[in-house]
Amino acid sequence: MSEGPNLGSLLAEHWHLARKLRSLEIHFAPERCKGLWQCYEVCPVGCWTPDYDVRCVVFRHGERCIACGACVLQCPERAIELR
Amino acid sequence: MATVFMKWLERRPADYDRGIRLLTLGRLEAMQHLIVEELVEQGMRVLEVGCGTGALTAAMAKAGANVSAIDISPGMLAEASRRIKKEDVEEHVDLQRMDAVMIDELFEPHSFDLIVSSLALSEMSERGRRYLLKSVRKLLTPDGKLAVLDEVRPTSGGSRLLFTLVRAPLQLLTWLLTRTTTHPLTNFEGVLTNSGFDWDLLSTEMAGSLRLYLATPVEQDESDRKPEMFRGRLNGARTLRTVLIDLWASLFRILPPYPQVKPGVYAVGEPGRDSPLLVTGNFELTVRRLVRAIEGELDAWILVVDSGGINVWCAAGGGFLTADKIIGALHISGLSEVLHHHALILPQLCANGVEGWRIREQTGWGVHWGPARAVDIPEYLARGRKKSDAMRWVTFPLRDRLEMTAVTLGFYALLILIPIAIFWRSIFWPTLIAMAALSAFYAVTLPWLPGRDGLAKSLPLALIALVGMLVYSTIWDPASIDVLFARAIGITALSVFIAAELQGMSPLMRGEQANWGWEAVIGGFLGLTYWLVPNLMGWR
Ligand code: SF4
Ligand code: SF4
Numbered sequence: 162m163s164e165g166p167n168l169g170s171l172l173a174e175h176w177h178l179a180r181k182l183r184s185l186e187i188h189f190a191p192e193r194c195k196g197l198w199q200c201y202e203v204c205p206v207g208c209w210t211p212d213y214d215v216r217c218v219v220f221r222h223g224e225r226c227i228a229c230g231a232c233v234l235q236c237p238e239r240a241i242e243l244r
Numbered sequence: 245m246a247t248v249f250m251k252w253l254e255r256r257p258a259d260y261d262r263g264i265r266l267l268t269l270g271r272l273e274a275m276q277h278l279i280v281e282e283l284v285e286q287g288m289r290v291l292e293v294g295c296g297t298g299a300l301t302a303a304m305a306k307a308g309a310n311v312s313a314i315d316i317s318p319g320m321l322a323e324a325s326r327r328i329k330k331e332d333v334e335e336h337v338d339l340q341r342m343d344a345v346m347i348d349e350l351f352e353p354h355s356f357d358l359i360v361s362s363l364a365l366s367e368m369s370e371r372g373r374r375y376l377l378k379s380v381r382k383l384l385t386p387d388g389k390l391a392v393l394d395e396v397r398p399t400s401g402g403s404r405l406l407f408t409l410v411r412a413p414l415q416l417l418t419w420l421l422t423r424t425t426t427h428p429l430t431n432f433e434g435v436l437t438n439s440g441f442d443w444d445l446l447s448t449e450m451a452g453s454l455r456l457y458l459a460t461p462v463e464q465d466e467s468d469r470k471p472e473m474f475r476g477r478l479n480g481a482r483t484l485r486t487v488l489i490d491l492w493a494s495l496f497r498i499l500p501p502y503p504q505v506k507p508g509v510y511a512v513g514e515p516g517r518d519s520p521l522l523v524t525g526n527f528e529l530t531v532r533r534l535v536r537a538i539e540g541e542l543d544a545w546i547l548v549v550d551s552g553g554i555n556v557w558c559a560a561g562g563g564f565l566t567a568d569k570i571i572g573a574l575h576i577s578g579l580s581e582v583l584h585h586h587a588l589i590l591p592q593l594c595a596n597g598v599e600g601w602r603i604r605e606q607t608g609w610g611v612h613w614g615p616a617r618a619v620d621i622p623e624y625l626a627r628g629r630k631k632s633d634a635m636r637w638v639t640f641p642l643r644d645r646l647e648m649t650a651v652t653l654g655f656y657a658l659l660i661l662i663p664i665a666i667f668w669r670s671i672f673w674p675t676l677i678a679m680a681a682l683s684a685f686y687a688v689t690l691p692w693l694p695g696r697d698g699l700a701k702s703l704p705l706a707l708i709a710l711v712g713m714l715v716y717s718t719i720w721d722p723a724s725i726d727v728l729f730a731r732a733i734g735i736t737a738l739s740v741f742i743a744a745e746l747q748g749m750s751p752l753m754r755g756e757q758a759n760w761g762w763e764a765v766i767g768g769f770l771g772l773t774y775w776l777v778p779n780l781m782g783w784r
Contacts, residue, residue, distance in 0.1 A: 176761055199600065199601075199613075201636075202592070202595075202613045202631070202636070203592055203595035203613055204636075205592070205593065205616055205636070205637060205638040205751065206637060206638060206751075206752065207633060207636070207637045225752075227751065227752065227753070229561070229596045230561075230596050231595035231596040234595065234596065234597070234598075234599050235595055235599065235600055235601070237601045
């Protein structure tokens, strides 16, 4: 079992991943948004607010974002990215 | 809630391979080799159910077969695709992402000479397996064969005991290192016979727990029965068993085995053809909370989907509850033909791993995101599936904070207190009491402690704890300077650890995954101080 999991590499990998997770930010392309409100429906901390007049969401409370990825996954228009 | 738990659960393909190799002590590869040698011929059409990282897929394609391979995990498929490219057999392999129970939808009848599954059947629910075997009968050519390589739980008492004894430590180790675990098949031979197969045992390994079956369908009149969808009625009654299980699961939620409900369709109350259909994972606590929230308020169907016995948020984040699993569960439930409506209500908190639009596209069912908390479901339905912001947002009230503290503490107490009980008896009780008091204090004051994350909050917590310790030492337990110093170091270390680690319990903070690095640095610094200062001051 020469290439079995090795503690050092697992820790390094985890550390890398953890740093990345910490720095993830939402990037929103409003021009793609069709106002389907899926992101608003699923965000557990209320980052998104619908603007019913222009049928486009607003990323109003970015400071609350916990980078869970729900909005990214649910947007059928792929208007949201987390990177 | 903990994202740290979620990420910790995340299964990566490389880990999976390593885990399986560890768990089967490398014997699996030898048996896969046997499949290729004995069963695969040039030009054969092969379907592989659950191809994982594609080792067997590539080997069969190399032996000249045309392989259609499916798997439910996008991560595994990406890895398989890489491997197939590397082995240069792309032309002979067709990879698709889907739940195994969907094969009767996707492939034409009688289109395969050989259907192979390696360690995939044991990942499915028992109902899913029966459904799959039925589909296999349809998809095989008249003299086609089914080869199943899987782990089997021995039936006789002695070998069962041996199996458990040998396997338990191996399983725990594998799980801790790679988050991979398997669920050996029980009575698979009976299921094969019942599903209309003649079977032979081609090979066994690991004291008979790893087996390769070769099965052929026997003539049977195809009275294509509808899947029996209904599993029973659920109620939220409190019994000694549920109280004990809830307690166990609350304290040790982080460690498997997780108490599970069998996947399938259940009724709450007296649902009819127009009653709502709610989807949830199969963690027993989740199901019970859901049932208690709606019992007496409304009649409903509940589709319990296999989430590996993990709560929906963590299961979705870790890839255990996916859109494909829900699609598959819906497919074999037969609910399309039973219900008048086609509306699926998903828990909002699985949105981090379940693509609603994919379910919508592939099943034609309407997908609705229910409220974040089960208790809001009756009101949500009464409003015509509309949520208020309060139903949508996750909060972290005192009750949840205390509960999650207990969960996290249960785990860490084991980790810290057991070594202390063995190596450093004299500080066992002080440590236990300090940990409990600090965690309770932290849970209560969390929203008001300054600092954006747990690490930052550990500073005020440590200061308060130090003041508390000084007051205690002055009034009740005066001590010499060196003892005071030791107490201060200990209480600071515990404060940092607790504040940083318990951050993971909060759904409202993020970034705790990187805390352990800083904890290690601070811990190292404190340890050094603990060792250095008394020496410099001449206390020792
Ligand atoms: S889910 Fe996408 S398209 Fe819909 S409102 Fe949000 S950003 Fe716009
Ligand atoms: S990543 Fe999660 S928390 Fe952040 S905006 Fe999207 S849904 Fe909200």
